[in-house]
Amino acid sequence: MSQGRIKTAVLVAGSWGTAIASVLADNGHEVWLWTRNESQAAEINASHRNSRFLSDAVLSPSIRSTVSMEEAAKDAAAVFIVAPSSAMREVAASIRPHLGKDTLVVHATKGFEIGSLKRMSEVIAEELPAYDPRRIVVLSGPSHAEEVIRRCPTTIVVAADELAAAESAQDLLINSDFRVYTNDDVVGVEVGGALKNIIALGAGLSDGLGFGDNAKAALLTRGLAEITRLGMAMGGDPMTFSGLAGIGDLVVTCTSRHSRNWRAGSMLAQGLSLEEVLSRLGMVVEGVRTTQAAYRLAMQYKITMPITAELHRVLFEGKDPKTAVEDLMERDRKHEN
Ligand SMILES: NC(=O)c1ccc[n+]([C@@H]2O[C@H](COP(=O)([O-])OP(=O)(O)OC[C@H]3O[C@@H](n4cnc5c(N)ncnc54)[C@H](O)[C@@H]3O)[C@@H](O)[C@H]2O)c1
Numbered sequence: 001m002s003q004g005r006i007k008t009a010v011l012v013a014g015s016w017g018t019a020i021a022s023v024l025a026d027n028g029h030e031v032w033l034w035t036r037n038e039s040q041a042a043e044i045n046a047s048h049r050n051s052r053f054l055s056d057a058v059l060s061p062s063i064r065s066t067v068s069m070e071e072a073a074k075d076a077a078a079v080f081i082v083a084p085s086s087a088m089r090e091v092a093a094s095i096r097p098h099l100g101k102d103t104l105v106v107h108a109t110k111g112f113e114i115g116s117l118k119r120m121s122e123v124i125a126e127e128l129p130a131y132d133p134r135r136i137v138v139l140s141g142p143s144h145a146e147e148v149i150r151r152c153p154t155t156i157v158v159a160a161d162e163l164a165a166a167e168s169a170q171d172l173l174i175n176s177d178f179r180v181y182t183n184d185d186v187v188g189v190e191v192g193g194a195l196k197n198i199i200a201l202g203a204g205l206s207d208g209l210g211f212g213d214n215a216k217a218a219l220l221t222r223g224l225a226e227i228t229r230l231g232m233a234m235g236g237d238p239m240t241f242s243g244l245a246g247i248g249d250l251v252v253t254c255t256s257r258h259s260r261n262w263r264a265g266s267m268l269a270q271g272l273s274l275e276e277v278l279s280r281l282g283m284v285v286e287g288v289r290t291t292q293a294a295y296r297l298a299m300q301y302k303i304t305m306p307i308t309a310e311l312h313r314v315l316f317e318g319k320d321p322k323t324a325v326e327d328l329m330e331r332d333r334k335h336e337n
C-alpha cells in the first residue's frame, strides 16, 4: 500500500545517510538531510553533491539539507537515523523535542553502544521514552552506499517487533533497484549487521597478508558460526543469520572493495597502526568498536568467539596478525558444529 509523498528526515549526511536520502527522493518523498556541518549542508543544497563522502555522485535536487534538527524532523512522517554507533545516543536525544507521536523511526546503524553494550534500538528506545519501542525499525543487509547511489540492484531487510512498522518502512524505500524485505527479528538483524564488521576486518587482514581464498572462506564460515552463537544467545532467530542481515552482509563486507572494514584490515596488514588507518580512511569503521563490544558480550554470555578474540588482541593488545592466524589454526581439535 503506497503512502503517497510524505516528509522524511535523514540524520546524518554521511555516506549511508546520503544514499538512503537518495532512495527516498527517487521514490518521490520530501527529504530533509540533517548534518551538523554547515558547509556540507550548503554544498548539498547548492551543488547537489556530498563530496567528502560520495565524491562521484550527483544528488537529487529535491534533497534539502539543513543544520536545524527542528526543520528536518518537525512534522516528518518518518525519521531515518543513520549516525555512527558512537553518536547514536546524542542524535536520538536531539530528535526528542521534534518527534511526532505517529512518526516512523527507522535506524540503519551497525554497532553497539560501547559502554552499555546495548543494541542501537535499545539506545533509541531509552532516548525516546514516549515512543512505542515496538515501532522502532532497524534497516540492515548487504548495501554499500557507493552502489546504492548508482542504483545498482540491492536487497535489504527492515525489522520491527510490530510488523506494520516494518511494512511502512518497506513501503517508503522499495523500488525496482532497491528490494526491501521485512522481518520481525530485531535482535538478529541488529546483531548480524554489527558483528559481520569484525569478520570483514579479519578478511581484510587475511587478504592483506596474502593468505588466499581458502583462508577467507574459512573466516566467513567460522565467522558466521560465532556470529550465530552470540546472536542466538542474545535472543536472535538462527534463521536470520542465513539471511540478508547475516550471510548476505557478511559476504559483501568481506569481499567488496567498498568496505571500510575490509580496507582497514588490509591496511593493518601492511603494518599501519590503527590510528593511521582510521585517519587515512576518514570514515567510520564500525568493526573496531564492535570488536571491543563483542569481546565483552562473549564473556558476558559465555560464548566462544575465537576470531573476535584474536582480532581484539591484534587491534588492542599489539599482537602480530600472522601469530593470531597461527594461534587460530593451532587451537584444540573441534567438532564442526
Ligand atoms: N557506508 C555504507 O555503505 C553503509 C551501509 C550500511 C550501513 N552503514 C552504517 O551506517 C552508519 C553510518 O555510516 P556511514 O557510512 O554513513 O559513515 P560515514 O563515515 O560515511 O559518515 C558518518 C557521518 O556521521 C557524522 N557524525 C559523526 N558523529 C556525529 C555526531 N555526534 N553528531 C552528528 N553527526 C555525526 C560525521 O560527520 C559524518 O557525516 C554506520 O553504522 C555504518 O555501519 C553504512
Ligand SMILES: O=P(O)(O)OC[C@H](O)CO
Pocket (backbone or CB within 6 Å): 110, 141, 142, 143, 144, 197, 200, 249, 252, 253, 258, 259, 260, 261, 262, 284, 285, 286
Ligand atoms: O563499508 P563498511 O565496511 O562499513 O560496510 C558497509 C555496509 O555495512 C555493507 O553492507
